[in-house]
Amino acid sequence: EGDEACDDGNDVDADACTNSCKMATCGDGIVWVGEEQCDDGPDNGPGKACNEMCQPGSCGDGELGPGETCDDGNDDNTDECAACQQATCGDGFTWAGEETCDDGNDVDTDDCTNACEPADCGDGVVWEDMEECDDGNDVDTDGCTNECLKPRRVIFVTNAKFTGNLGGLSGADEECALAADAVKLPNAGSFKAWLSNGSNWPAKRLDTAYSGMYVLTDGTVVAENGWADLTDGELLHPVDLSETKMKVNAAPWTNTKADGTSVGASHCESWTEEMMPQIVGAFGSTNATDARWTDAMGTSSCTGEFPLYCIEDL
Known part of the structure; x- marks a missing residue:
């Protein structure tokens, strides 16, 4: 009505x-x-x-709605407007012609970097679980090879045992080089004894700038990050394999602290004495991964026979 x-x-x-x-x-x-x-x-x-x-x-209706930064009226999420947001690296959609991957996260160390490029050796980003290092250059002789592997230097304990009369440090170095050469280790002539007297020791005699890995003769990693890692008092694995990859349970002559310096006067008269029982030399332990690997805090008469630690030193 x-x-x-x-x-x-x-x-x-x-x-x-x-x-x-x-x-x-x-x-x-x-x-x-x-x-x-x-x-x-x-x-x-x-x-x-x-x-x-x-x-x-709705997204895709061609009209710019609330919360949308674009709406191109299609459901193609690989163009410049993806899910009604301006396409950008990290949105989870691979922008055709602009990106080669997009995993939608800000993790730079997975298989798609934060630049929306597939992870690759040489991009300067260490791909987790796939690369050991990545320095972003094509120099194969620095701290990271062109295969994104850290360089490796071998450390072993000799099968042979010696009295304290090693012929000095040079004689001990020669024994190491001979042992390495006998099994055709690369760079056999560079091997030196991990050994100290009263005035010279590994921190003086060896390459302290080295940043790669130290490994046993079977490839087992002893120290992952170079000299600093080798001398921090904690190894990843004991130095218990010989040049022939035989397990060795022994107390090698060392007279050397974990930091690569001399323990003191326990060096068998600079490794030239084997006759006088009262003259002693300090040793380490092939069973230890702490500082005792090189400094077991014990000494033995230089008449005794013990192996040597030998380390590659290019």
């Missing part, structure tokens, strides 16, 4: 006839059940949460 457009005799506001006795229509601010999905009244429109057809705005 009167100015009513309809009157359905109920108080349901969301059917075809609203409670103001007007015909339901898109834009009246009331969601007409079964006909409309949304209705924000005057706020309906292109790019709004509810469009002019009383349908929710």
Whole structure:
């Protein structure tokens, strides 16, 4: 009656006839059940949460909606607008022609770097579990090879045993070189004894700038990060293999502390004495991974026979 457009005799506001006795229509601010999905009244429109057809705005409708930085009207997430966000490295979508991978995270050490490039030896980023190092250059003779491996130098304990008369440090070095050469180890002539007298010791005699790995003759890693790691008082594995890869349980002559310096005067008269029982030499232990590997805090008469530690030193 009167100015009513309809009157359905109920108080349901969301059917075809609203409670103001007007015909339901898109834009009246009331969601007409079964006909409309949304209705924000005057706020309906292109790019709004509810469009002019009383349908929710959605990614891919070609209209820039709330929370969207772009909407190119397609469902292609490999172009410059992916999931209605401007394509960028790290969004989890590989932007065709711009990126070669995109794993959607900020982890730079997995198989897709933070530059959205596949991890590769030489990119300057260490690929976890795949590379030992990556210095981003093509120099094969520095601390990281062109295969992204750390250089390796061998350390072993001799099969042969010697009295304290080694012919001095030079004689001990010669024994190490001979042992390495007998089994055709690379750079056999560079091997030196891990041995100290009163005025000279490994920290003086060896390459302290080396940053690669020290390994046993079977490749087992003893120290991973060069001289500093070898001399920090904690090894990853005992130095217990000989040049022939035989397990050795012994106390090698050393007179050397874990830091590569001399223990003191326990050096068999600079490793030239074997006759006088009262003259002693200090030794290490092939069973130890702590400082005792080189300094077992014991001495023995120089008449005794013990092996030597030998270390590659290019």
